[in-house]
Amino acid sequence: MSQAARPLTNAGAPAARPAVETLTSYSAPLEGRRELLRLDFNENTIGPSPLVANALRRFSSEEIAVYPEYDGLREAVVRNLTETGCRAGLQADQVEVFNGVDAAIHAVFQAYGDGGDVLLTTSPTFGYYSPCARMQGMEIEAVPYEGEAFAFPLAAVQAALTRRPPRLLLICNPNNPTGTRLEPETILALAASAPQTLVVVDELYEAFTGDSVLPTADFAATPNLLVLRSLAKTAGLAGLRIGFAIGHADVVDRVSRVTGPYDVNSVAVAAAFAALADQSYVDAYVAEVKRAREWTLVALQEADVRHHCDGGNYLLIWPKQPVQHVEAELRAAGILVRSMAGKALIDGCYRVSIGTTTQMQRFMQAFLPLER
Template sequence: MPEPIPAPEARPDVERLRGYSAPLEGRRGLLRLDFNENTIGPSPAVTEALRSYPADQVAVYPEYDGLREALIANLQASPAGLAHPLTIDQVGLFNGVDAAIHAVIHAYGSAGDTLLTTSPTFGYYAPCAGMQGMAIEALPHDLPGFRFPLEAMRTALQRRPKILMLCNPNNPTGTRVPAEQVLELAAAAPGTLLVVDELYEAFTGDSVLPKVDFNVHANLLVLRSLAKTAGLAGLRMGFAIGAAGVVDRVSRVTGPYDVNSLAVTAAFAALGDQDYTDHYVAEVARARDYLVSQLTQSGAVFHCDGGNYLLVWPRRSAEAVEQQLRSAGILVRGMAGKPQIDGALRVSIGTLEQMQRFWTTYAQLES
């Protein structure tokens, strides 16, 4: 066998990079309380739209006409509405919010620039910043209660980081930042792109969209998804909403057909059946109240704030409890090694019936 021809090394930033990974294999058929997904699946309207998709259209590049308008109409019709109308050039389409995050940092981050965020937070921000050679400044949450470090953030913004990434509510701590504070931070940071990751906003109602005017706060970009609420995590459908110039720059670094036709079809159907999504979100709220009540009565150490998840610290080894839950067909996410929450389990909230099943099993393991 001839000697292999060596490949070139990747860029130094990539060679140093530790990529984001998640244990996603072998999850089907189990109770998925580990990745904050919708736990029951999408609207029947989505299922029917996918079943009816013409086979010959699979050979055609996707078309996006009307999808931005459908999202804007959906946002306008929500109870909070929009204080200022959106136009289609203020909405970008992405292959999931992960792709939007990557595109934002690719478009605006350069070697030596700083990405500012909180800690702990969503684990994909750091690898994306590392790909660009950015420095990462992660501010710890204020304890007790994992409160947003507002004063530390104000001070850090004086150093003019290139990007501020805020997950609101924050995954995994549930930390919430009121819309007024988000706007205050944007106003105090000219030259910084403030990106608000609102994937879990529907479960607590903290969105900045009903209050922002992107003609004024042109340095603010909001990310939204149909994964956590509408159940489209497997199809990857994400949106970036902001000033037209910012959306344009972020969209320039993506492929022309990154969002596939089935995701577009499902998105139209999901946006057209908001009642289904609202019903699911309300069910999650009921299930969250139930689980919080059970945890409180048992004397468990836990933290619950925003989002469709909470943190619980088992009395025994978190790793052992996680494995025993998996053996019982229930998946949760261990937080081992994460600052401030090492030893905790993050438990996604599903339906009331699902959380009753979780609690029955968890309480037996803790007894």
């Protein structure tokens, strides 16, 4: 149907593509969160490195007035990845920078997803994958996690790859929100078994578990593998939106083709350089989150609270009272958590991001009285 012949919406405006007309936009309740203890969106809870703050203070008027420049940023990402365990030999043309990993995910679907193609993923998982697939008119096969431990449904995923090879296989590792972890060797084997499928591994929370494929991935041997990383969860740049895609140069090139020329702004670029130069800050924050995670798990076990925690900087809690009531009471106490109401397999619980030990002690002091 030509654009002129498209039907009108109820308001009289031209209708969008059919895939968009049936789409519900992905949105998150982000307003009114400042000055509260943010345990709802898995962000860094203490802020970025002092080097980042210094870089932003030095940001000049001229830098604001000109278009962003990216010279050296991909090389800085490569250096950082190599220093933190990535397989040697990664080149700058195997990395692309995006306005957050959300933009990278969107670009992957624009570059590789088409009407009638299949997205294979798991359920429940990060909520933005499905809208991106639907934007492209793709079919979605979401395989549920297994049992009370939310084990990765490996046999079912292998069967789906054999039965009808999908265009995309998207694995969040560790998975948000279940924390399910998958060994890097298993992911590489899945990619090797399905050479016509682009296997995208969302590693936003990898730093808290150490399950990355990058130390062993050979993109020349497995060119259908793409890894997503971010500076939001560990380095504290969620508000500036910096994400990366790492893979075979040809795949990275195709994904880059569907992005705008200046999608990543100059302030974010300056912050990214500074954050990448202070890996010791990130390491210290991650170590503190791990300590806080262990403290919280002990406290929940001693209080006999039903919970689930595997990987990532978050856990799931099933409260005795309705989730909406607990969420409201915690917000009144200045603490934000995220309800999982309506999500497959985990309806009736809420997700709690893990901050510092002091922050988690504050959370437990507010939460435990609600269990009595």
